[in-house]
Amino acid sequence: MWVSAPTTKSMTDTPSPESNKPLWLALGLATVLTAAFSLVLALNEDLRRTTFVLVETITNEQGVEEERIRVERPEPNREQVREIARNEERKQEQNLEENAREIRDAVEQLRDQADQLEASLTPVSTWEHLLDRLGEAREKFERFKAELNREEVGRLEATPTLKILSSRFEMQKRFLENYVQTPPEATTPWHLLGDAYEMEERLHDLNRRLNTVRTSHRQRTGDWILSAENKLADDARDGMKEYRQALEEQLYGTVFLEDQTLADSDLIPDPEDMEEWDNESNLLTDEELAEMTAAELYQTIREMAEYLDEAFADQRAAELAAVEQIPLEEARERIHAPETRTGPDLTEALTEPPPETLEAFREFAQTLNQAGRTAEHVARTARNRTGEPQAQQSANAQQLQQALQQRTQAAAQMTRMASNQGRPQGNLQDLTATMQAAYGANMGSEGVTLSQSYRSDLNVGDGSGSGNRSVTRLNARRVVKQALPGRRLDPRAERKGWIFLDTWYMIGPWDRPNQNSFDTPFPPEIEVDLDATYAGKNHPRTDSPMELEWRFVQTENIRVNPPDEIGDSVYYGYTEVFAAEAMEVVIAVASDDIAKLWVNDLVVWEDEGLSSWRLDEGFRKILLKPGYNQVLLRVENGPAVCYFSVLMCPVNALNR
Amino acid sequence: MSSRHRPAEEEVTLSMSPLIDCVFLLLIFFLVTTMLKQDSKEVEHLNLPVSYSSLEVPPDEDVLAIAIDTDAILYIEGEEAGLNELMDTLREVEENTPDRRIRLDTDENTPFYRLVEVLDALNFRNLNNVGVRTYHEEYD
Numbered sequence A: 001m002w003v004s005a006p007t008t009k010s011m012t013d014t015p016s017p018e019s020n021k022p023l024w025l026a027l028g029l030a031t032v033l034t035a036a037f038s039l040v041l042a043l044n045e046d047l048r049r050t051t052f053v054l055v056e057t058i059t060n061e062q063g064v065e066e067e068r069i070r071v072e073r074p075e076p077n078r079e080q081v082r083e084i085a086r087n088e089e090r091k092q093e094q095n096l097e098e099n100a101r102e103i104r105d106a107v108e109q110l111r112d113q114a115d116q117l118e119a120s121l122t123p124v125s126t127w128e129h130l131l132d133r134l135g136e137a138r139e140k141f142e143r144f145k146a147e148l149n150r151e152e153v154g155r156l157e158a159t160p161t162l163k164i165l166s167s168r169f170e171m172q173k174r175f176l177e178n179y180v181q182t183p184p185e186a187t188t189p190w191h192l193l194g195d196a197y198e199m200e201e202r203l204h205d206l207n208r209r210l211n212t213v214r215t216s217h218r219q220r221t222g223d224w225i226l227s228a229e230n231k232l233a234d235d236a237r238d239g240m241k242e243y244r245q246a247l248e249e250q251l252y253g254t255v256f257l258e259d260q261t262l263a264d265s266d267l268i269p270d271p272e273d274m275e276e277w278d279n280e281s282n283l284l285t286d287e288e289l290a291e292m293t294a295a296e297l298y299q300t301i302r303e304m305a306e307y308l309d310e311a312f313a314d315q316r317a318a319e320l321a322a323v324e325q326i327p328l329e330e331a332r333e334r335i336h337a338p339e340t341r342t343g344p345d346l347t348e349a350l351t352e353p354p355p356e357t358l359e360a361f362r363e364f365a366q367t368l369n370q371a372g373r374t375a376e377h378v379a380r381t382a383r384n385r386t387g388e389p390q391a392q393q394s395a396n397a398q399q400l401q402q403a404l405q406q407r408t409q410a411a412a413q414m415t416r417m418a419s420n421q422g423r424p425q426g427n428l429q430d431l432t433a434t435m436q437a438a439y440g441a442n443m444g445s446e447g448v449t450l451s452q453s454y455r456s457d458l459n460v461g462d463g464s465g466s467g468n469r470s471v472t473r474l475n476a477r478r479v480v481k482q483a484l485p486g487r488r489l490d491p492r493a494e495r496k497g498w499i500f501l502d503t504w505y506m507i508g509p510w511d512r513p514n515q516n517s518f519d520t521p522f523p524p525e526i527e528v529d530l531d532a533t534y535a536g537k538n539h540p541r542t543d544s545p546m547e548l549e550w551r552f553v554q555t556e557n558i559r560v561n562p563p564d565e566i567g568d569s570v571y572y573g574y575t576e577v578f579a580a581e582a583m584e585v586v587i588a589v590a591s592d593d594i595a596k597l598w599v600n601d602l603v604v605w606e607d608e609g610l611s612s613w614r615l616d617e618g619f620r621k622i623l624l625k626p627g628y629n630q631v632l633l634r635v636e637n638g639p640a641v642c643y644f645s646v647l648m649c650p651v652n653a654l655n656r
Numbered sequence B: 001m002s003s004r005h006r007p008a009e010e011e012v013t014l015s016m017s018p019l020i021d022c023v024f025l026l027l028i029f030f031l032v033t034t035m036l037k038q039d040s041k042e043v044e045h046l047n048l049p050v051s052y053s054s055l056e057v058p059p060d061e062d063v064l065a066i067a068i069d070t071d072a073i074l075y076i077e078g079e080e081a082g083l084n085e086l087m088d089t090l091r092e093v094e095e096n097t098p099d100r101r102i103r104l105d106t107d108e109n110t111p112f113y114r115l116v117e118v119l120d121a122l123n124f125r126n127l128n129n130v131g132v133r134t135y136h137e138e139y140d
Helices: A008-012 A021-043 A078-120 A126-149 A152-181 A190-221 A229-262 A271-280 A286-290 A294-324 A328-334 A347-351 A358-386 A389-394 A397-418 A432-440 A445-453 A476-482 A651-655 B016-033 B083-096 B112-124
Strands: A053-059 A065-071 A427-430 A503-511 A533-538 A545-549 A551-554 A569-579 A583-592 A594-599 A602-607 A618-624 A627-637 A643-650 B064-068 B074-076 B079-081 B102-106 B130-133
Touching: A078 A286, A078 A294, A078 A358, A078 A397, A126 A152, A126 A229, A152 A190, A190 A229, A294 A328, A294 A347, A294 A358, A294 A397, A347 A358, A358 B079, A358 B083, A397 A432, A397 A602, A432 A602, A432 A618, A503 A545, A551 B112, A583 A594, A583 A602, A583 A627, A583 A651, A602 A618, A627 A643, A643 A651, B064 B083, B064 B112, B074 B083, B079 B083, B083 B112, B102 B112
Parallel strands: A427 A618, A503 A533, B064 B102, B102 B130
Antiparallel strands: A053 A065, A503 A551, A503 A569, A533 A545, A569 A627, A583 A618, A583 A643, A594 A602, A594 A627, B064 B074, B074 B079
16 A cells, blocks of 8 residues: 655655556556456356356336346355265165165064974975865865756756766875875876866866757757856866866976986086075175165165065965965965065166256255155065064074964964854854963063053853853844944043944955955955055946055944945955053954954954844954054955944943 | 655554454344244145134144145155055154144145044044144234
């Protein structure tokens, strides 16, 4: 800065070149700074694109356009965007890693359970299996035979063939029974297959001849023979075909194995290949997961979701095989493998180079969030499928196997006791002891809590009938009037008495199987997933499968109607019941037509036959765990209307 | 007397006091005017129903925000969620923080059955600290 001297003389003097020096210096400095700034701007795109102020044109309330300054935060530069994206990715990586660990543990646990259950299965010999198949085929044949015996025209034509077929069935049965006792070792019993082919051919030929006879009868007399034989004949032929195919599979399978062990080394898999195959489904260690990027973790989680589905299906199949004493293969066929939803594949979007602009970063962050949500969803599914992970992990393999066996035994016993077939109206079965054994076998915290607080109250309705009543009557009209809607049971509540379950999530209709319908489980029996959608029965108008989803149903009436009520259909209802403490409860299930009820995955009611709705069809005394109890109902509609009711009453309230 | 030899008392100095004053003033200004706005976990496309009798409640950062839009899609804490997630979340809340405030955001045209479904789930889990969010001109 130049300061003039305080003299008048100097003011009139011409400035010396030295006095201008600071000005030149300032000018030079300004030029250098401007040049440097321009150079930096030319070289740095980020700086060039920095916005401090934007002027925008807006229309004010009077309709006049005016300009005003829009203040915006400066956009972060490329490096800053990359840094923010890296931070975001690191955060999400931790989340993905935690979820991946949880899913991996669940898969391991389910695999262990499936292995233990499979190991505990009593092997059902293939000859026993064939004997069952033959029994089914014979049952169908006998129905066809009985129907034919009622028809004059067909009976004359069919009697000789029917006699031959009956004797052949008997012969096959005797051979198979022998093989169950002592399996054939030296030779393969091909004669059984030859006979089966011949029997199938005879049935086919008989149908053809019957059709010819009926046609000529019609031409002669003009009478139509309206009979149910056509369908029964088809059933009998199908039954025979299924048996023949099963036999064929068994015999050819045996020969194939024999040949393989003899010489053909090409058919024996290479041990290295086997090892490779094993590794494919091997799960990753904590260290391997810690080293992964977000994209790799996401990809791993998607793969593990598939393993989770497989392991869960295996575990449920093994459980079903143990409870129903059927071959594992058959159980696997019955189980609908559930599918965990993982959404669209985001791997490609996650493996792209880090974002450099704010817009690209927003997209990237959105993709990361979506990947995180997918991981959380899979982890939640895994949690729900495994139940009590900590309790399960603490047990060793032997304890686990014992507990699983105990549980499957209890479940099998429950299935027998739950059935209402052949029992009088109003019968009361006590399932509490079996349920307690099954709960205790879960080894979870429920078992411990239950054993401490549960006190059995056997004053009423012991199914053994030793002094206690095993059949009870219910004043249906009074109960219908007095029962209140509810799902929470508390012994301390002032109001005691019957409650009816009024709130359900319902899904259906599926096609009702013609015979032994309970042998065909639909997806809700494998897993209740309230967000899942399934393909159901064909729509009567469009003839395309209906898309089924769980629907919320709440009613003030005791009787609940399933949505989209159609004849010959299967529906499921799911709800939860809260019990303030472990308590014995009498449950009354009534349905039009067929119903099966599970409480905490244990069958407590099974009523076959197209019966009409009666409040006192039968009663079961069950045990509710403290807390939330899951209730799943399968209801099947025959030809007409369909509704059901589920009522509950604590045993001590019933005594009053 | 040459200009190059100015007396010592005429030398230009830069006083730091006003600068520091300015800096402090700026600091106080920013401290006073900075407003920390909480993330209200909103679903942006909801058109809240209008109410003239609603009450303003103080913001609560622990509030659990459940929203339902016009297509009956559920949102928990601003993120799309399914029924399974709703049930799991309510179970966790019941177990850990049963008195936690729950805010229900719905659109004017949200299907009523879905609202009933969520209210029933809350009631069944004994979660009673529930408020329904509405639009009120005064509190906008």
